[in-house]
Structures are given as structure tokens and as C-alpha cells.
Amino acid sequence: MYTIEFEPVGRRRKCPKGISLLDCARRLNVDIVSICGGMSTCKRCKVQIVSGLVSPPTPEDKAAFTKDELKQNFRLACTTFPRGDVKILVPPESLSAPQRTQVEGLDLKVEPEPPVCGLQVQLSPPSLDAPVSDEQNLWSALKNKYEVPAGRMDITVQQDLSSRLRNQKWKACVALRDKEIVALGASRTRWLGLAADIGTTKIAVYILDMDSGETLASRGLMNPQISYGEDLVSRIYFASKSGENAEKLQRLLVDALNQTVASLCKEIKADPSRIVEAVVVANTAIHHFFLRLPVHQLGVAPYVPAVRSALDIKARDIGLHIAPGGYVHLLPNVAAYVGADHVAMILATGMDQTDGAILGIDIGTNTEICLNRRGKMTSVSCASGPAFEGAHIQHGMRAAAGAIEHVRLSGERVEIQTIGGGPSVGICGSGLLDVIAQMLQNKVIDATGKMNAHPLVRSRDGQKEFVLVDRPEDGSITVSQKDVRELQLAKAAIRLGIETLLDDAGIVEKDIDKVVIAGAFGTFIDVESAVTIGMLPPLPLERFEQVGNAAGTGARLALISKSRRQAADRIASRDGYIELASIPDFNLKFARASSMTWSLAE
């Protein structure tokens, strides 16, 4: 038996020797496209071998891939046989059931004040009496019509200027950013903007109309860096090892964005060169990977970012395929583990503007929490780990089709709900939260997380496990004592973060007026379950609000509004930061926070 792991869906299981990767995928319920049914004729089941040994390329592989692709270990899943434990990356185009990602968020309730404006101009052709340069001619037209003073023009615009003006009969649409012309288009061009929220695990991409602020298209995808580490620490280690590694991590992100942008643009029938501005938000490590900034110092005390301030970088300088003169704006970071995505979340929820005490939580592999109490904002970052993404959980998986997302337990009867409604394949984060809350309420576990005797609890290899789905021949789905411990670590980290913020502000949990829960995972969890296990404070349910992908919304706001961009800068400089690892009695407090009840703060 070999252990076969499929990324980015995060399914891993032992498979017998002698079956193809496609058959392994079928056993693990990973839905790889295969039109020919494994006859190696459709060439659609393309996968990439990340690690481990497989059979050598067949003539079918050689026909399906370029030499370069073969070198990068691309293979057809149907022709390839594992020769040991292997890890496989399934590219998005080979997955028939896409991973559930989160692009929806709060509505954009601002008047657009676009950082890049579209200005229509009509120039007078030059003459022998007035042989004015094309560049001066354009600035004169802008001055006459819009009172825009002469400024700069991107070199790529200048390289295109003279022929374009003549081809378009001296009519054009200018994309003006501050004092710089970043693009020049046909008359009446509607300029577009790109917003991206790059998470550790997931990416959300949006295309907006810069003028109206309307979201024209959006898509969620997996972060392809996952094959180089589930968590940030392993990716930081990988990137620090060599310049090529750092470049690889950057290229993966940029390529993924480029492909998604190209595909979304096709959807709305627009050329990517019409995108004249991009806003990218991410946590600090991903922010640094994306710009190929050094990350080594993020991973060692005293944990400092290379860059904290907001940045404006020419898209071409990082290889992003939008208008060649366009800029990428990156919102500011707060600290090494409180990044621009957190700033974007605060921006989107408006929690920096509220009175009273408001708590904002973006739950993920890393969970950032911000408390704003009477205008004093403070944030912490908690290493909640990848348990919510299904990693390190015996039958865990990401939130893809077949994942158990909700569980109810009454006595010995288990009710489950899967994503897509089909047969269950594994448990995703929200399902795990539910089942453990139900186990606690039904006394299958006690407040310390210890599993008690129960008709659905059995022992396997000396370890207790709770049987969620009993399928002796086709693989049961269970929750082990170890899985309970994994979730306890995650919830303890989050709870300790909340308690630290409350302590710092000198308040207790009942003083919290509102809890905003952001992020893909936060959207799908049952808040009651989270309160039950003591991950979130015991407050009336109406004080909780699940807002979806708020970081993505923040990115979109910053894309279309100059004043929202300034607001983000203010948020980042106002936001205080507490390094959780530096609080006194950290270990003791952490242990206490792992308790399955939220004991009221003394």
C-alpha cells in the first residue's frame, strides 16, 4: 500500500500497489476529469507529481506534454502508476468538481473615487506651422478639456502613442493615475480594475469597472503554493533556502493570477490590457512571496516584515499581465503575522469607525483578530493551524464536494450534510466543528476533550474514535481522539487571542457589542457550535455577524476609492499589535484556553 495525497483538495489515503493515479483518485473521491474513462485518449487527466516516485513517462505522456512539462513532472493520471508514497497536484482544469472557495462578501457601499480615471480626448493634428510633439498635444487636450496639468506618461504608453493617435483619428481615452498616464485606449474605453485576496489556502479574484465600481466577474481558486507547504512557516522555510525557491513561489501566484485574469476577461469579453490598476491583499508572508521580498526575518524572532507601508508597483515589474503601464497597489501590513488582508477586513466591515467594543475575526490557517474599543484598535495573530482546512485530521479534507459540512447528533443517531449533497468523502472544518460541539453536548467528550464510552465510540489501533459514517467495506469516516486534540489546539489559539485582547482593553467578553466573523471558513461555520466548544465567547447569537470574504471586499473598496485607500493606511498605522508569544504565562493560558467551555473571565 502506498499513501497517495491529492492537492489542492487535501485528500490523502493508502491505496493498493498496481493501480493508476486515476484509479487512486477515484478511490479517494477526487474528481479528476476523464472523458475517455482512462483509455489515455482524451488527455484531460493531467496532473503534476510533487514528490515521490512514479512509473516513467509513456508514449501517451510524451504526446500530451512538452519536454518542459515532462521535466516539471506533468503526467496523465491514467498512464501513471505510483512506485511509492506520492503527492499529486491536480491543476484546476483537471478537476471536475471545484473546491468551494469564497468570493462573495459585503456589498460595496461607497461612491467610486477611482484612483485611475478614464478621460476622453480629441486632439488637433499637428501641422508644419505647429509641429507640436504628440505627447505635448495630448497634454494640451487634457488641459483644455479637464484642466489636468502636464505630468508623466508611462514609457509603454509613449511607445504606442504616435501610431495610436494617428490610427484613431486623434481621438483617444486616457487612463490617468495621479499625474501619470498609465494607459491609452480607443475612444470610449471602459477601464477595468483587478482586486485579489490571496490567502494561505485560497485566492479570490475580482474584475471591476473602474468607473462604476461594479464587480463584473469573480472567481475563487486554490493557492497553488499549497504543494510547497500547508502552512506559512514551511513555505517561509522553503523560500528562504534559495533565490530560485523564492522565485518559484512568486511565479506560482503570478501565473495563477494571470490565468484567472485571462479567463475572467474572456468571460466578460474584455482584453486584459484594459485592466489599468490592481489591488492585492494578503497576509504579510504571502504579500512578501508575491513581491519576492525576503521572508527569512518573518520566521525568526523578533519577526519583522521587510515592508509595512502600502506599495505601488508597476505590474510589469512582477510579471502581472494587465496594462503594461498599470500599477499594483498593495495595502499596508501591520506586523509579521497581521497583514494587509486583515487591514482590508477592517476596512470592509467598517469596524474601525464604530463606537462600543467590536471584535473582528478572520478565521483561517492563521487567524487574525482585532478589537476596536472606543477607537483603540489592537490586533493579534493566532497560529490556529490547518485543522480547519482538514489537514492533520484523520478523515479531514477541504471544503470540496463530498465533504461533511454539518452534523447533528441525537442519541445514537447521526445526521450529516455533505457539500453537493452526494456521498460523504471526508470531513471539512465546519463539519469537524459541528461534530465536536455535538459530541460535547451529548457528553461523548468531556470539557477536557477526553472521549467517553458511547455506542458510537469504538477503539482502533488502541485509539478511541467516534464513528460518523460506518461503511466497513468502503471506508468509514470517524473522528479520533487525536482529531479532537487537533481542533482543541486550533480553538485554544483563537480563544487565547480573544482573551488577550479583552485583557489588554480591560474588559470582559460580555462587554463585546458585536463579533464580526470574516473569511471563507467563518462563512460556513455554525456559530453556535463554535460558542459551544468555547472557541467564540458565549454571547447572544444576534451579536455575531458572518460577513463572507471581507478581505476581498476591502481589496475591491481600495481598488475603486482613493479615500478608502487612505482609510486603509490610517487603519494600519492606528492598529496596535500584541505578539501573542510574548504575553506572560503564555503556556499556562494556552492550556486553560483549550478547555471545552468558555469560563467567564475573572
Place this chain on the structure above:
Amino acid sequence: MYTIEFEPVGRRRKCPKGISLLDCARRLNVDIVSICGGMSTCKRCKVQIVSGLVSPPTPEDKAAFTKDELKQNFRLACTTFPRGDVKILVPPESLSAPQRTQVEGLDLKVEPEPPVCGLQVQLSPPSLDAPVSDEQNLWSALKNKYEVPAGRMDITVQQDLSSRLRNQKWKACVALRDKEIVALGASRTRWLGLAADIGTTKIAVYILDMDSGETLASRGLMNPQISYGEDLVSRIYFASKSGENAEKLQRLLVDALNQTVASLCKEIKADPSRIVEAVVVANTAIHHFFLRLPVHQLGVAPYVPAVRSALDIKARDIGLHIAPGGYVHLLPNVAAYVGADHVAMILATGMDQTDGAILGIDIGTNTEICLNRRGKMTSVSCASGPAFEGAHIQHGMRAAAGAIEHVRLSGERVEIQTIGGGPSVGICGSGLLDVIAQMLQNKVIDATGKMNAHPLVRSRDGQKEFVLVDRPEDGSITVSQKDVRELQLAKAAIRLGIETLLDDAGIVEKDIDKVVIAGAFGTFIDVESAVTIGMLPPLPLERFEQVGNAAGTGARLALISKSRRQAADRIASRDGYIELASIPDFNLKFARASSMTWSLAE
């Protein structure tokens, strides 16, 4: 017999069939390096075939060149035999006697006010209590020591920042340009600057210390674009034909600069990454080629530049290998045929600041002339053609070793002086000017340029020619009636330019207080000869000043002084421009200007 032409030296002559390119070069006195004496073992006689058919590559060629180089028609001169008329480019490294170019000019008499400053800083390492980002840490240090407010930092500096600060024990030297950090170096780095004057035929390159303003190294080289056309009009036509052609012309310039910079840096033991700023001056067409701006509109009425204003462009955006965050500053152009090099000449001579009437002339393939009379500056551009570079002249050549540069004629006795003092090979521009002035004074030609009977005048193929060097077996050197006509066209263009400016100002030539002659050619001419043939006005010789490469000096001034840069902008916007082709009775006036006397203006 095949016609073999060697560039960039500009030698062309018929050679018998069956001899190698190396032997052709020897017959034409083109000094190609050949250590092994043509045994094809030293592999030093590398040349590039620009046009025409030659023998196929030999095994020696295949050993000496990469596949790419062979595709680009690189061959060893000793193994290659012409199969028809061919044109050969001899790369600088294969030339043993370099072309005479002009890098010397006026001294830099300004206090440096460098646009890029070097600032030494010592940072405090971050701590868990103050985990400040490296970027903020650097700005704080700059603020504390120099009161520099936080600004921008080039992405390449940011990519290098964290590791550099730690490796250098938190000490660094910052290169600050306005509000942007463009480079970061070891403590006490002395930042360098690059100035380049790119002419139609020749390039002058200088490396300066940005802080002291001292010129540390300089070199002259040929413009490699010559193989795509002697004059600008043919290069404009070539570049307009396709994007690849335009790119090729740009690459030639950038590669030549990169190679020269690398070699000069080696000479002064500095890494090119220490060069943090560059200033480039050129005529408008070369300026456009260098930036790959469109040029088609330069070549057709109403002759407009794409860009007139001064530009600041990241060096990496045009592939220039200096500090990756450094900028290239391009001085402003005046018109399609009055470029930034003319502005640089005015800047260097200070003629914009003088009282009275001063005339500035930069003689070359294109001659720009500026008249400043009581603060009113006006320029013209004259298509003087490549005769001064020896092109289209029967025995013409560029100013390289063996070129006749000075001639005296007394009766039937001819005295010649060659560059380098060796045997005569051909005539360069200053020699041609001399010989025609001497012919006029000795009545060998009359005021219309017609050749009279004279013991040294003979007839060949129905055309009269003046014998300068009589070597029946080894090739004589003569000046033909057609050569006289070529020079007449060139001098008529310049004279008409001067007259047009005088007419426009309402003055006559004796009102001119000073004539400044700039440029390589202008340095070496005998002013008296130029006055004799009526190319320059008949003024007392002490009113003329030959200042060498003033455009190169202007580029250096703009490199090290912010106020000189602003002065250049003022010059360009003050300088009026008269399009010579648009003056009334152009043809009549041009014909009159070709007369070999300067008739006093009515």
C-alpha cells in the same frame, strides 16, 4: 571584382575574387586583429556579414561561434570568401586601430548638486518590543540623521533590503533620488553616474563620481546602428517597417552601452550596479530609437517628435545594466530634427546666458545651429549629409588611422597629414574641407565649384579628378568633381541654416560676436578652410571657438547637477525652431548658398 565595404570605418573598394575577407581588409587598410596571420587558429578576426553572399561557414567558424552567432552571420574574416558585393561590420574588439572619436569637451565648471545623493545610515536592530519593519527602520534612520521624510523605495531595493541590512550589521549607504531610494549599498559606497552622448555616427560614454562630479573614465565608440543606414532617414525607414526592426535598433544601442559600461567599470574597478543614474543625450531620432518610441511621424510632414519633454525612465525598462532601481534621464528635445544633444550643447557652452549675438554649431551628418541674440534663441537643423564622415566620397573614409586629415597645396606640390602619421588610406571630412579650400585658393576650382585645368587635375571615365596621392599600382587617392559637389551640398545646407537665423533675427554676419563650433568633426576642422569655402561666415578667426564634444559635456552637467537639468528644460522651452524646408524660396536660396564664397548679406 566585388565591392567590399567595411563598417563602421566606412572603407569601400573593389577587390578581386578569390581572396578572403581578411585579405580584402588588408587591401583597404582596415586594421583587423589577426594574431595568427590568417591561419584560422587565433579566432580573433571576427566580423559580421551585414549584406551580400559569402562562402558557407567552415569547421573553424563553427568552432569559433555559437549557433546563434552563426545565424547572425558572424564569421572569421580569414576563412570567409566573398561571393559577390558584401558589406561587413567589424566589431570593436576585432579592430586594432580604433576610430577616432571625440569624448573630450569643456571642463565641468559647476558645483555638483547630484540628483541622487549617497546617505550613510546606521540602524538599530529590531526587537520583540519594537518589531519595526526593515523599511520603516531605514526611513527612521534617514529621518533622524538627515531629516529626510519617508518616501518610496524601488521594488528591487526592497527585495534586497532585509538580507543586506543583516549582512552589513545594520549599516548601509542609501542612494536617494528625490523621495525614492533607488539603490542600497555597503557602508561608504561611492555612487556613480553614467553620461552618454549618442550621435548618428559616434557615441561618447562617461562614468562620473556622483558626489564629486569627477569624470572617472570615458570612451568613444561607433554607433553600431550604422550598418542599418548611414543617415537618420534610412534608419527611420528601417525602424518603421516592423516592430522587430525598431527593437533591433534599440538593442544595438543598449548592448553597446552595456558593453562599454561594463568595460569602463572594470577599468575603474567598480561594479556597474554602483551606477545609480544615467543621462542620455541624442538627436531626436536616436532618442526615439533608444526608447523604442515610434519614429514614422519623424520622417513625414509635419515632422513631429513623439515626445519632447525630458523623461525619467527606469533603467531596467530599456534593459540598461546599471543599478536595477536606477533611472535614465533624457534631456528634452526641441523638434523632430533638433534634439536633446543640441540642448546639451547649449547647456555646456552656456550660450543661452550670454549677451550680444552668439552662434552655436554642432556639425555632423545632421548639423544643428542655434543663434542667441539678446536672449532670443532660435535653432535650425540642416541635413548636411554624411560627406563629412567620408560617405559618398570616392576615396572618403571616417576619421580613422590613415585618413588624410589636413592638406596644403602650393602650386603643384601637395602636402598631406594623415591620422596616426602612417601611409594614406583615404580622406576624412576635415581633409576634404582642407583640400577643397586649397583647390579654391589655388584656382583648381572656381566659385561655382567647377574644376579647371591644372597639372594635378586629370580625367578618368569622363570625369575630372584632382590627384592628391598618385600611386598608380597601389591605388591613388583623388578628389573628383562629384566629390566637390557633395561637399558643396553639405556646406550649402549649413550656410543656408546660418543665413536663415541671421535673417530671422534681422542681423548680418558681422553682427555675430562669437561662433562656437561643437562636435567631433568641428574639433578637427581647420576653421580657415571652412571660412574659405563659404561654409562659415567670414569673421575674424578669434571670434571662433572649437569646444569639442559639448553635447557630452552637457550630458555630464545634467548628470551631476539638478539645477543644470532645470536649465536644460528652460533652454528647450525657450528655443524657437525654424523648419528650414518651410522658408520661402528655399531652392533658390539653397543654390545661392552652394557658391564657394560667402557673399555679404544684402
